Amino acid sequence: MAGIPQFRRGAGRSGKLFGMSMGSIVVLLLMSSRIFGAEIGLIEVRELSRTNGDWVILDGRPKAHWQAGHLPGAHSFSWENYTRTDEKGVQFKVRPTRELAVALAALGISEKTPLVVYGDADTSWGGEGWLVWLLSWLGHQGEIRILNGGLQAWRAANLTLKTGEDAYRGPRLKYRVTLQPQLDISTGELRKTLGKVTLVDTRSTWERLRGGIPGAVAISWEDFHTGKDRHPLPPGELKKLLAQRGVDPRKPVVYFCAGGIRSGYAWMVHRLAGLPGGRNYEGGMEEWKQLGSL
Numbered sequence: 001m002a003g004i005p006q007f008r009r010g011a012g013r014s015g016k017l018f019g020m021s022m023g024s025i026v027v028l029l030l031m032s033s034r035i036f037g038a039e040i041g042l043i044e045v046r047e048l049s050r051t052n053g054d055w056v057i058l059d060g061r062p063k064a065h066w067q068a069g070h071l072p073g074a075h076s077f078s079w080e081n082y083t084r085t086d087e088k089g090v091q092f093k094v095r096p097t098r099e100l101a102v103a104l105a106a107l108g109i110s111e112k113t114p115l116v117v118y119g120d121a122d123t124s125w126g127g128e129g130w131l132v133w134l135l136s137w138l139g140h141q142g143e144i145r146i147l148n149g150g151l152q153a154w155r156a157a158n159l160t161l162k163t164g165e166d167a168y169r170g171p172r173l174k175y176r177v178t179l180q181p182q183l184d185i186s187t188g189e190l191r192k193t194l195g196k197v198t199l200v201d202t203r204s205t206w207e208r209l210r211g212g213i214p215g216a217v218a219i220s221w222e223d224f225h226t227g228k229d230r231h232p233l234p235p236g237e238l239k240k241l242l243a244q245r246g247v248d249p250r251k252p253v254v255y256f257c258a259g260g261i262r263s264g265y266a267w268m269v270h271r272l273a274g275l276p277g278g279r280n281y282e283g284g285m286e287e288w289k290q291l292g293s294l
Helices: 013-018 045-050 063-068 097-106 127-137 150-156 187-193 205-209 235-244 262-272 284-291
Strands: 029-031 040-043 056-059 115-118 144-147 177-179 198-201 253-256
Touching: 040 262, 045 144, 045 150, 097 177, 115 127, 115 150, 127 144, 127 262, 144 150, 187 284, 235 262, 253 262, 253 284
Parallel strands: 029 177, 040 144, 056 115, 115 144, 198 253
Antiparallel strands: none
C-alpha cells in the first residue's frame, strides 16, 4: 500500500533463538525516555505465506475466534486475556509487565524476535493495533509487521487456516522489558496538559453522547481503516482525515477510547503513517470517569 512502510522478511528466527540462553525466564524492568527501537511496517499476505519460520505470528482477535481458525503457527494474544480490572476498579488495564513478559517468553518470543501481528479490525475491536502499541510500549526491539488486510486478506488469497494450538517447544527465553512511557499518558498528566495536546476520541457516537473528555475531537476508530479487507488507512488519507477534523499531527496527539484498545489501533495507523509522536491513553474513559476529576 502506497506510503506505508512495507518490508520483506527479516533475519531468520531460528538463528536468533538458538543463540539465546537456556536459563529461566528473567524479566528486567527498565525505564527509557526514548523509543527503544521497534520497527513497525506492513507485510503482504503473499510475502508472509512464502516465509519459513522467519516470524512469530500473533493473532489479536478474541481467543474463541483464534480457536475457530487462524494462520498456521499463530499464537493467540488478545487484549481480553491480557487486561484486567485494577485495584482502583478501572477496567481494561494492561496486566503487570512481568506477567506480559513471562507470557511472551512462553510463546518463544524475546524482545528481539521478529513478529507479525494480525486481526480483522472487527471482532478484535482493533486488538491488533492495541497489541502493536503494547509491544512498542514494552520496548520491543525486533521488527513488528502488521499483516495488511488481516485475516480477510489471507482468506481472500485462499490460503490455509488451522485450528488447535501448537505449543512452543523451543529453548526457554527471556523477554527484557524496557518501558517506553512516552507512548502512554497517565490520567494525572492528561489533566495537566488539557488544552496543550490534541485529544482524539475514537469511540462511537452513542458512547460520546454519554460523556467524554473536554476538548476532544471525535474520529471513530473505524475511520482509521479502509476497504473490504479493512486495511490501515494509507498515510495520505490519514493526513487528510486529520486535517478535515482540525488535528495537526505536528503537535502532540493523544488517542483514547473506553480502555485503550480501539485507540491503540488509531495509534498504530498514526505510527504507520510516519507521523511524529502520538500517544495512547491506555486508561481511557474507564479511568477518566473515576480519576479524571480528582
